[in-house]
Amino acid sequence: MKILVTGGAGYIGSHTAKCLLNAGHQVTVFDNLTTGFQQAVPDKAHFIRGDVRDASFLESVMKTEKVDGVVHFAAKLNVKESTFKPLEYYENNTAGVMAVVCAMKSAGVKPIVFSSTAALFGDKVQDRAIQEDDPKEPLNPYGYSKLMSEQVLKDCSAAGDIRYCALRYFNVAGASDDGQNGQRTADAFHLIHLGVQAAVGKRSNLQLFGTDYPTPDGTCIRDYIHVEDLAEIHSLAVKYLLGGGESNYFNCGYGFGYSVREVIQMIKKVSKTDFPVIEAERRPGDAASLVADSRKLKQQLGWEPKRADLELICRSAYEWEKKLT
Secondary structure, three states: OEEEEEOOOOHHHHHHHHHHHHOOOEEEEEEOOOOOOHHHOOOOOEEEEOOOOOHHHHHHHHHHOOOOEEEEOOOOOOHHHHHHOHHHHHHHHHHHHHHHHHHHHHHOOOEEEEEEEHHHHOOOOOOOOEOOOOOOOOOOHHHHHHHHHHHHHHHHHHOOOOEEEEEEEOEEEOOOOOOOOOOOOOOOOOHHHHHHHHHOOOOOOEEEEOOOOOOOOOOOEEOEEEHHHHHHHHHHHHHHHHOOOOOEEEEEOOOOOEEHHHHHHHHHHHHOOOOOEEEEOOOOOOOOEEOEOOHHHHHHHOOOOOOOOHHHHHHHHHHHHHHHO
């Protein structure tokens, strides 16, 4: 089948594009390269440069490429930035989804896999794994932009315009199994990316925000999922929708987490370095623990994680970061 991957030159999008190709699909990557990298696009994918907010151009691409389904990544995703540039996030993320759905409706394309986030849950559930139907109370414009996007998809699905799978990522990290792709952006804002940058000397230290949380070692606990496992979830979601599956939403994580201190120690272990760690005050909005309940994903899509190992995740991220120095 022919799949359009918006934002397919980005970190998760490029891994997913390759995974879809390996599954036998024909892939067209659509990206404006604002934050993506054309060299990350798989050689066998057809690349088209464009902005998803241009619904008329996107519609023409869907018709010309004879697209059977869409995987929509294109979005802004820096939580901190969203707090002082909220309009950019609503315009790129929420209005972007609206433009994609408009183009799909005009082109007669129904299946869409949507890149969502655990940020839409906020910090209300911290004492157990988060389930799909737990309350949605985002703490920032980024989370709200994704929650609003899911509402757009839900309403358009109810109207019969589309069928969707919203995939709510927890903490994505790591690099490709073959070592040829990973996080290329210099501006890191996730722990493992920041940590491996410190390990290779791109940062003089690593800040640890908050040491007094109600967790075993006082630092936040997060559910880290390998980017290759996440890419495979997208491929399974495409298969599910193309097979006639109804609209659905899934939490994407392993169901267990690691503390910030545990992650830092693992990065130091795999890199054989001892970069300075500076303890700082808590950041507003950081929950003590965010872990996915992924039973629904495993039961309904048949997903079986293959890389649920913190050492593997950190080592692949470190080896990739070394290549970029």
